[in-house]
Amino acid sequence: xxxxxxxxxxxxxxxxxDSIARDPAAxxxxxxxxxxxxxxxxxxxxxxxxxxxxxxxADDAYLDEPTGRVWIHGDLHAENFxxxxxxxxxxxxxxxxxxxxxxxxxxxxxxxFAASVALLGYAKALSDEAxxxxxxxxxxxxxxxxxxxxxxxxxxxxxxxxxxTTGVLHRVLQTARLxxxxxxxxxxxxxxxxxxxxxxxxxxxxxxxxxxxxxxAAFAGYLTTLPGDGGPxxxxxxxxxxxxxxxxxxxxxxxxxxxxxxxLEGRSQALENDVILYMKQAAAPAVxxxxxxxxxASYFLHQGHRTxxxxxxxQAYADPWLGYTTLDGVGQLVAEVSPYSAxxxxxxxxxxGELRSIMRDxxxxxxxxHSVADDESSHDLVDFSTEEAIVAVIGGDxxxxxxxxxxFAHRYGAQARGDHQRFVDLFRNGLLPGV
Numbered sequence: 001x002x003x004x005x006x007x008x009x010x011x012x013x014x015x016x017x018d019s020i021a022r023d024p025a026a027x028x029x030x031x032x033x034x035x036x037x038x039x040x041x042x043x044x045x046x047x048x049x050x051x052x053x054x055x056x057x058a059d060d061a062y063l064d065e066p067t068g069r070v071w072i073h074g075d076l077h078a079e080n081f082x083x084x085x086x087x088x089x090x091x092x093x094x095x096x097x098x099x100x101x102x103x104x105x106x107x108x109x110x111x112x113f114a115a116s117v118a119l120l121g122y123a124k125a126l127s128d129e130a131x132x133x134x135x136x137x138x139x140x141x142x143x144x145x146x147x148x149x150x151x152x153x154x155x156x157x158x159x160x161x162x163x164x165t166t167g168v169l170h171r172v173l174q175t176a177r178l179x180x181x182x183x184x185x186x187x188x189x190x191x192x193x194x195x196x197x198x199x200x201x202x203x204x205x206x207x208x209x210x211x212x213x214x215x216x217a218a219f220a221g222y223l224t225t226l227p228g229d230g231g232p233x234x235x236x237x238x239x240x241x242x243x244x245x246x247x248x249x250x251x252x253x254x255x256x257x258x259x260x261x262x263x264l265e266g267r268s269q270a271l272e273n274d275v276i277l278y279m280k281q282a283a284a285p286a287v288x289x290x291x292x293x294x295x296x297a298s299y300f301l302h303q304g305h306r307t308x309x310x311x312x313x314x315q316a317y318a319d320p321w322l323g324y325t326t327l328d329g330v331g332q333l334v335a336e337v338s339p340y341s342a343x344x345x346x347x348x349x350x351x352x353g354e355l356r357s358i359m360r361d362x363x364x365x366x367x368x369x370h371s372v373a374d375d376e377s378s379h380d381l382v383d384f385s386t387e388e389a390i391v392a393v394i395g396g397d398x399x400x401x402x403x404x405x406x407x408f409a410h411r412y413g414a415q416a417r418g419d420h421q422r423f424v425d426l427f428r429n430g431l432l433p434g435v
Contacts, residue, residue: 001431005422008048012423013433015047015286019257020434026248028435031427039079039119041420046075046100046112047286048419049412053108054290057412061404062397066389067106069296071313071373071382073366074100074287076109077116081362082343083176086317091176091340093160093169094315094365099333100285101310103296103381106370106390108287111412113138113366114405117359118413124350131413132406134359139402141363143394149371150387157364159316167357168349176342182272184339189243189263189274196274198245198263205246207260212244214327215260218279222325222334225308238275240265247278257281261337276337277321281330282307299381302331311335313373313381 001009020027034044042049053059073080073095082096114135121131148156158164162173189196198204207215223239243263259280266273282303300306304324312318321336349355371387373379394401426432 002422004419005426007051008419008422009426009431011048011051012045017434019283024435031423031432031435035420035424035427037123038417038420039116039123041423042116042119042416043075043077043079045419045423047289049112049115050108050287050290052412052415053111057408059404062107062394062401063105064389064393066384067386067393069103069291069293069382070106070370070386070390071310071379072102072104072106072109072287073098073314073369074102074104074109074285076113076366078113078120078346078362079116079343081365082341083173084315084319084338085340086315087320088317090159090161090317091173092317093165093173093344093361095369096341098307098311098314099282100287101307101314102285102287102291103293104287104291106386109366109370110139110142110405111408113362114409115412115416118409119416120346122413122417128410130352131409134355135406135409136402137356137359138363138366139405140398141360142367143363143391143398143401145364145367146371146387147391149367150385150391156368159368160361160365165361168344168354169358169361172342172344176340179339179342181274181339184276184337185272185274188261188276188337191271195242196263196271197243198261200245203248204261205248207244207246211246215244215262215279216241218325218327218332219262219334222279222323222332225323225325227320238264238267242274247280257283275321277334278337279325279327279332279334281327282324282333296381302326304331304333306331307333308335309379313379314369316368316372 016027030044034041075097076095080095080097081093083091083093084096086092117134117138118131121134145156160169162170162177165173185196188199190199200206219241241262241264245261247259247261257280259278262277262279264275264277266275284303285306288297300309304326308322308324311322319335319338321334323334325332325334344358349358367387370390374382374384374386427435
């Protein structure tokens with residue numbers, strides 16, 4: 001077994017070993033998904049990426065003390081973007097899935113995204129030059145938007161909405177706009193004795209009485225974490241829980257973690273506005289192993305609190321149902337299963353012009369995300385202007401900054417493709433302990 005293979009195995013077992021022991025079947029499913037392609041492997045192995053950035057790929061270029069502790073997404077790859085309905089009732093295309101969010105170097109987000117572009121481009125048989133051009137488009141748009149925000153925002157593009165997008169992303173937002181709550185409810189529930197309950201489908205099953213009571217107690221705790229601004233926290237009729245169900249096999253990153261669905265009455269007793277929430281156990285983010293700032297670690301009550309607070313910090317006007325609780329002493333994230341969620345399907349985007357346009361839009365979205373969670377937000381963990389700090393540390397060196405990200409994208413994209421093959425060989429030969 002080579003040195004790199006040994007390193008890969010050690011990192012994966014350190015990250016997942018205990019969870020594998022608790023639910024080996026869930027990790028066999030997760031690892032099968034990761035084996036499917038280099039991109040799928042990359043999505044499921046953030047722990048390896050951060051072990052590399054803290055080790056053999058360590059680099060402090062365009063970093064200083066302040067920009068090393070910015071609120072970051074933690075798993076910023078090309079497939080972690082989609083639509084959501086914000087608390088102001090506006091459809092937005094933005095970063096989603098904040099399970100890995102933490103405080104760390106802002107460039108780690110950018111590098112993780114850049115390497116994902118290299119993997120995506122390689123799978124589409126794009127040339128290295130074309131891939132480099134896409135990363136450069138992303139970097140340029142990121143820096144332009146961040147600079148505009150730091151200068152007061154007059155020249156900033158702003159959030160990606162129906163009014164500020166064109167092309168592919170505009171079509172994704174339009175698709176989300178066609179979605180309805182009733183359509184989601186018709187898929188997820190059935191009408192039984194004049195009321196809704198969950199449909200029992202593959203991956204979802206009923207809970208026993210004791211589990212239901214424990215989930216309801218956790219739900220009561222969750223309600224105290226909702227913002228008290230006239231939203232769901234202040235409307236008691238919405239808090240009637242009509243059904244509870246256990247979910248299994250949710251997502252490539254949530255292997256082995258229990259998750260529950262709760263069906264709520266909604267804003268009235270009419271059946272078309274019922275609300276579905278998920279309550280899922282939150283895990284420690286991979287990046288936390290490599291950020292040793294005690295102020296950051298001690299800021300959070302538990303991992304559910306960390307995830308919810310991170311999403312609120314990074315996502316302006318976040319889901320009004322977003323909150324946290326504990327279940328059997330373990331931190332949980334709670335949020336709505338939104339009917340207005342639509343993802344960008346990269347399989348449908350192959351034209352160079354469309355790809356470049358999307359990269360520029362995503363660069364702007366990431367700039368806005370990094371600029372939201374700072375001294376002007378309601379959170380005091382990052383108590384300085386992040387956009388001003390990042391613009392200052394780059395110091396006008398846009399060519400060097402862009403070249404750094406392009407070079408990393410090519411180098412780590414090749415690394416990830418090789419690591420995917422190493423992982424597949426370990427898995428198929430029974431060399432991943434416990435699975």
